Amino acid sequence: MADTDLNSEADPIAELLISYDELNSPHIDVFDEVPSALEFLRYVARNRPFVVRGGASDWKATRTWNVSTLKRLLKDEKVNVALTPKGHVSHLLKNADSPTLNDQGELVFVKPWEEEQSFDTFLDFVTRQELSSHDLSDAPREDEEIRYAQTQNDNLRNEYLTLFADVEKEIPWARIALQHNPEAINLWIGNSRSVTAMHKDNYENIYCQIIGQKHFVLLPPLAFPCINEQELQPAIYEKEGGGLRMKIEEGAPKVPFAIWDPDRPTENTTEYSHLANPMRVTLDSGDMLYLPALWYHKVSQSCSEEGLCCAVNYWHDMDFAGSFYPLCDLVRGVTLAKSQQSGSNGLQPK
């Protein structure tokens, strides 16, 4: 029969966070070859991440992509580019899809301005901006925008189709274990100015670094009590007079989003943030990361010598059967109910 030890004084939410850390390693597992489907499924079953060093190092993309090959492969192509002002000034003045302070000092959830650009123009901008930050004689303009190719709409099998031949069509061990093909395969191109705010996705994610580095900060789904989810007013950047201006999306439904940043752990805290133990891992060119469904991840990047960062990820539908999804929802429900009772975190019902 089950081992039980009821401490009626204990806070079940704090117990959850502490018990998880007792039962799991604080470090990410690292392999030097790709797993079998069975080995992979053990990690899916546990909802735990791992890295495969060099797992994508023999891909043609990893071996051959650089500024000149990409320009040749995408010659005369137009691509969708996300534009945001500034970047890195403050963790609350981040790029796209981020909690950001508006002019009135209120935290809003702001989406980027999106536009079509010729791939050449986009790539020249990204690399010039990156390299000029190392070269004071050619410093970037203070108000220059950040550009990031980050459409998460299966873009590698659509607008970047000419690049698709250079990566794996699928991740075989993931397809066999999960029993379906990738729902989306996405290409990401940007520079170190782009930071993706901490969020989660309903997907099993295989993330493959092609050029440069990606820096992940990871938290498991049950860290919900730590991440201070707030219902934020949505906004969007719009182009106006050559610059980007934030426009509130009046009447649009609020967006629930984490406002605690593991890189500024003492700001925007909840009573549980101090119990979070973020895992950190950097992917180098050729490395793979299994990012399990619903894990919180904040992502920043470093560039190659050419000033470029490029990655490809494979999204597989997660399995909503079993008890994991409802249990994650319970963590959310219990946390919100508690903070509504106490009013301590100012969480706003939608």
Place this chain on the structure above:
Amino acid sequence: MADTDLNSEADPIAELLISYDELNSPHIDVFDEVPSALEFLRYVARNRPFVVRGGASDWKATRTWNVSTLKRLLKDEKVNVALTPKGHVSHLLKNADSPTLNDQGELVFVKPWEEEQSFDTFLDFVTRQELSSHDLSDAPREDEEIRYAQTQNDNLRNEYLTLFADVEKEIPWARIALQHNPEAINLWIGNSRSVTAMHKDNYENIYCQIIGQKHFVLLPPLAFPCINEQELQPAIYEKEGGGLRMKIEEGAPKVPFAIWDPDRPTENTTEYSHLANPMRVTLDSGDMLYLPALWYHKVSQSCSEEGLCCAVNYWHDMDFAGSFYPLCDLVRGVTLAKSQQSGSNGLQPK
């Protein structure tokens, strides 16, 4: 980003139970051949049970065991037998390891009297009692005890070692998926008077029916809010004057145990019992059940024409890594905290 729909009015515990039933089938999956390790691991990952009809039908045990072969194989052997009085009179007057009313009308957790008997004597008693219940000319005595060989201590590799050659040494697909050999392999011999009260185990369980039938009533681990766990005073049956007398174990730590019985759904309820949807499945001779770790199970049995029920089960250590175990503990913690606040279920802290 995650789909979210916060209803601040909702009870997170009720939401959990309803959402689980929405995302999962009310029926147990049934196969007609044993799974691969990968197929099995998908069920482990989801913590969902399945049945393999005829999965053990070609075992020597299934093909050859009966009263005479068992007596021959265990000739002159002594075995451990659990004795309890009565049986089936009321769901609160059950057999061993059960919530039972004591003479003062209080619910206690009572363990059986255990003794060594010659296997012949034990088997004759079990089958005679079973068959006499069909034959009024030889009716069992009203106060006759129930006997059950049910030591869950790896008995098939110990006291019943002479039988072990007739079953599989291990379940290969379970060993490969779970990466370890069975922690215990147990033999169960009894008749239809023995009912095992609803409980859970910290093991992945492969249950194989050899003779007769086993009837399972199953609930997932997150049904904790429904099963009305109470802290019960432990007791034990002792032999006295030819009969069995219950003795309270003074000073022993209380035993947390489910007192809601899915076969009497309107008694001993909690405010959530009506949201439980028990799954029922009967194993026939040669069938296998995967009973996932921490699932609540109540087990009753039917006999072969010889008046015998016999099963073998393989216990594998469950994986405490990942988030499943801490999340199940959260369900428990939140439920107990709520019932302590409201006092509605009279749950007693230990």
